[in-house]
Amino acid sequence: MNIGLLLFIPSREVENRILAAVVAAGFEITQAQARVLMRVGPDGTRLTELAEAAQVTKQTAGFLVDQMEKVGYVERVPDPTDGRARLVRVTGKAKEAVPVANAEMARIEAEWEQHIGRRRMAQLREALEMLGEITDPYR
Amino acid sequence: MNIGLLLFIPSREVENRILAAVVAAGFEITQAQARVLMRVGPDGTRLTELAEAAQVTKQTAGFLVDQMEKVGYVERVPDPTDGRARLVRVTGKAKEAVPVANAEMARIEAEWEQHIGRRRMAQLREALEMLGEITDPYR
DNA sequence: TTGTTCTAGTCAGATTCTCTGATTAAAGTA
DNA sequence: TACTTTAATCAGAGAATCTGACTAGAACAA
Numbered sequence: 001m002n003i004g005l006l007l008f009i010p011s012r013e014v015e016n017r018i019l020a021a022v023v024a025a026g027f028e029i030t031q032a033q034a035r036v037l038m039r040v041g042p043d044g045t046r047l048t049e050l051a052e053a054a055q056v057t058k059q060t061a062g063f064l065v066d067q068m069e070k071v072g073y074v075e076r077v078p079d080p081t082d083g084r085a086r087l088v089r090v091t092g093k094a095k096e097a098v099p100v101a102n103a104e105m106a107r108i109e110a111e112w113e114q115h116i117g118r119r120r121m122a123q124l125r126e127a128l129e130m131l132g133e134i135t136d137p138y139r
Numbered sequence: 140m141n142i143g144l145l146l147f148i149p150s151r152e153v154e155n156r157i158l159a160a161v162v163a164a165g166f167e168i169t170q171a172q173a174r175v176l177m178r179v180g181p182d183g184t185r186l187t188e189l190a191e192a193a194q195v196t197k198q199t200a201g202f203l204v205d206q207m208e209k210v211g212y213v214e215r216v217p218d219p220t221d222g223r224a225r226l227v228r229v230t231g232k233a234k235e236a237v238p239v240a241n242a243e244m245a246r247i248e249a250e251w252e253q254h255i256g257r258r259r260m261a262q263l264r265e266a267l268e269m270l271g272e273i274t275d276p277y278r
Numbered sequence: 279t280t281g282t283t284c285t286a287g288t289c290a291g292a293t294t295c296t297c298t299g300a301t302t303a304a305a306g307t308a
Numbered sequence: 309t310a311c312t313t314t315a316a317t318c319a320g321a322g323a324a325t326c327t328g329a330c331t332a333g334a335a336c337a338a
Contacts, residue, residue, distance in 0.1 A: 002177075004150060004154060004157060004247075006267035007150035007267065008150040009271055011150045013274040014143030014147075015143060018143060032296090046315075047316065056295090056297090057296070057297060059298085062316070082304080082305075082314090083305075084314070084315045085315050105143065109142065112270060112273070115269060115272070115273050116270060120269070123262040123263070124142075124262070124266040125145070127255055127259045127262060127266075128146065129140065129145065130254065131145075131148070131149045135148050169323075195325070198287095198326070199326075221286080221334075222333050223332065225286085
């Protein structure tokens with residue numbers, strides 16, 4: 001079976017479940033917004049970088065950041081090192097969602113480990129980490 | 140690092156590259172259409188099943204099948220076992236894209252194997268196949 | 279057989295996401 | 309200074325997706 005599909009299925013499972021958990025906890029956020037939000041670094045990240053990391057155009061990233069800014073999940077602050085740029089930063093409000101997401105993620109990982117075993121789970125993660133080195137445009 | 144993201148990145152890489160290869164070969168198809176098309180079985184598949192497998196609503200699946208039908212990649216035939224249903228079938232025209240997609244997939248897998256090694260590649264596939272058992276709504 | 283309920287698919291309408299192309303302002307460079 | 313590049317935004321359009329309502333056939337219960 002096609003490894004692209006094999007990757008896609010659990011990837012979507014994780015996305016769906018984490019989003020559902022976060023939304024159930026009262027946060028108003030969409031999948032597309034979350035994909036961008038996930039890529040915001042601890043000290044803020046430029047829009048252009050976000051766009052590249054999330055693999056969308058700057059316009060799309062800007063659109064999603066606009067929405068998240070409106071509901072207060074991110075803020076834009078001037079970049080002190082470059083007058084043209086602004087840094088997108090995650091606010092405290094959005095950070096409250098992190099433990100919710102982590103809890104659901106832990107639940108999923110536990111289920112998976114239950115099914116495929118601890119050894120294979122570790123191998124899966126190792127292989128994926130390495131693949132990230134050549135496929136993640138963020139690095 | 141979040142395993143959802145770790146899965147998402149290479150998954151999108153595969154999608155992007157296969158789509159690009161197929162489009163470059165002269166086929167007019169989109170990512171969303173391809174995701175549905177991939178799930179059509181050898182003897183045809185009902186729209187409802189396609190929707191479930193591709194994790195979209197019936198309306199969305201219908202919309203995408205309409206488009207693919209217009210350009211001749213699929214056809215709808217009555218389901219002999221159920222007067223309400225119709226089977227979506229892949230046409231010969233669309234099947235011509237399969238070797239193109241397979242070739243690109245092979246190229247990607249070779250690159251990956253180059254980077255992570257044959258053993259890890261096999262472990263990755265094994266783990267993903269097993270995960271599919273509990274996460275693939277098609278099965 | 280005859281209702282009643284369920285299922286497959288479609289229609290209508292709206293929202294969300296995403297893109298291409300053009301523009302502005304600040305940096306970098308010759 | 310003048311030219312080129314870069315970060316971000318504006319404007320407009322197209323693609324993908326959804327919710328809700330509907331039709332026709334199937335399944336089932338009395």
